[in-house]
Amino acid sequence: MVTDVTTTSPDLAGPTKPVAVVGRGVRPKDGKGYTAFRVVNATLLLLMCAVVLYPFVNIVAQAFSSEGHINAGQVNLVPRGFNLTTFKVVLSDDMFWTNYKNTVVYTVVGTVIAMALTTTYAYALSKKHLKGRTFFIGIAVLTMFFNGGLIPNYVLITTLGFKDTIWAIVLPNAISVFNLLVMKSFFENFPDELEEAAAIDGMSTYGVFFRIVLPLSKAVLATMVLFYAVAFWNSWFSAYLYMTDAANYPVTVYLRNLMAGVTTGTSITGGQLDNMTQIASNVQSVTMLLTVLPIVCLYPFIQRYFVSGVMLGAVKQ
């Protein structure tokens, strides 16, 4: 192993020459047609951005508008009849807070379990000398193409007695095979020398994993945490399927029931406002706004992690 160290010293034999130097700067003159194309192209892309953003703007505008203006069809880009009453109504609904808290709990617990299972499995699979490695990879990859389907899963979760417990939400989604493969390829590229040096110093596999590998994998771990956390934050169907008690719903199911006209909130129907129908669409906008807010606020900072994660996964497959 000692001999390996010399080979890892930086190889200075071939400094890469900037080959494309001829092409830079001397960009050939564009024809008139191409210039026109570029203008049209940029305009279309700007238009697309506007279309993508419009629904978000519309939510904000409706959330701050009075119900009268919404029902008169006057609210598009800016709030009309600015008011905060609906915010007060939604924020004073105990069920909204209970469900919002549930979302946070499901996201945190789900992400922790998912990370524990994914990193350990990925680390073991990244060791080329592991006997049975191909088989263990195959077990995971096969589930990308076969899955039990809705009903057998439902019967299983019900039989296990997971209904109305957090386990129905966090356990069945604990490993995403895509994330697993991304982590595995990351660990495969982890420099062997570091792990070997630690092993020679007397560290066990556990020591190497927890004290050498994990601390040096923060970037990819952060990416995985984000992948899982966003998935748990946004999920609604397992909760909708397995939770019968409204106090166990995450906020996504709360919102879904608002949209479907099922009133879950006790205080909203409890007569805080005289006219319940008056505030229906307004309440919906406010709830939507409060649900997407954490993601939209974090989004600019976390977006590039997602992109790099997807790239890593795609390149390695």
Add this chain to the structure above:
Amino acid sequence: MSSDIAGATSSADAPAPGGRIRRPRRAASLRLDRPVRRTWRQELRRDWRLYSFLVLPLIFFAVFRYLPILGNVVAFRRFRPGSSIFGDEWVGLYYVRMFIQDPSFWSAFWNTVVLGLLTLVVVFPLPIILALMLNELRSARFKRLVQTVSYLPHFMSIVIVAGMIFQLTAMKGTFNQIITGLGGDAIAFFQDPSWFRPIYLTSEVWQTVGWGTILYLAALTTIDGQLYEAARIDGANRWRQTWHITLPGIRPTMIVLLILNIGSFMAVGFEKVLLLQNPVIYSTADVISTYLYRVGIVSNSVSYATAIGLFEALIGLTLILSANAISKRTVGASLW
């Protein structure tokens, strides 16, 4: 590597009849270079810590992934509330015959096929076009801005997306404001079956087109710039460069994504359809997955719904396998 080393290790690969490995004399000097194959017992003793990492995930896969797959036998067995997840007694193809004679199933089946085909035709090509458009931008900052904005819908919960759709298509929503502004009559979009498909497709494009460009943009960066130089010297204009260099450059990505799309063809956005549909528009908005949800969960016909689900899964599997085989035969690209 020299042939005698290869020969030595391959003889070490074959376990001796006694279950123990007889190591060739020369292997001792090779030990550092390549691991000698050991028995399971030796491996477990040496790597038990590594194997301990596998235990919980393997339990996870066994319970939450493979048990439900086995649970599909319920499609051929009678299931009563309180029986095991594998049902009570064999009934053969009873439930298969049942859904073949069920007109609601066939209505859902054709809706699925139409919606899946439309999604494939409309939604699949758009990320390619968008990626090519982004590729023509010279300002890196503008490009990044467009990317950031267009990825945003991907991070939204499907419930939020459905909420936006309801908001925009409401009687006083933006779409109807435009329609009435142009002198038309307001449309009750979710009372009219003919509007479901356009709405579904539009929202699908909105949600997926930006995120779909990532892999294409990655593929575009791998195209050798010298190819463009050469083409330019040969007098190729921008269109010809796109046609002869860019598109062939991203073709492998296109094919892989196309195969994957064909594979998920039958599983059209179940959660979104479930959120958007209502009984008035079932004639276009009911797909296999939502139908079996209603049959299996709402009406509790577990075996019947499992039979439908199994049928759907088999179609999906057949589609992906044949798409893969065709692409392997014709263009030489495949998933595995």
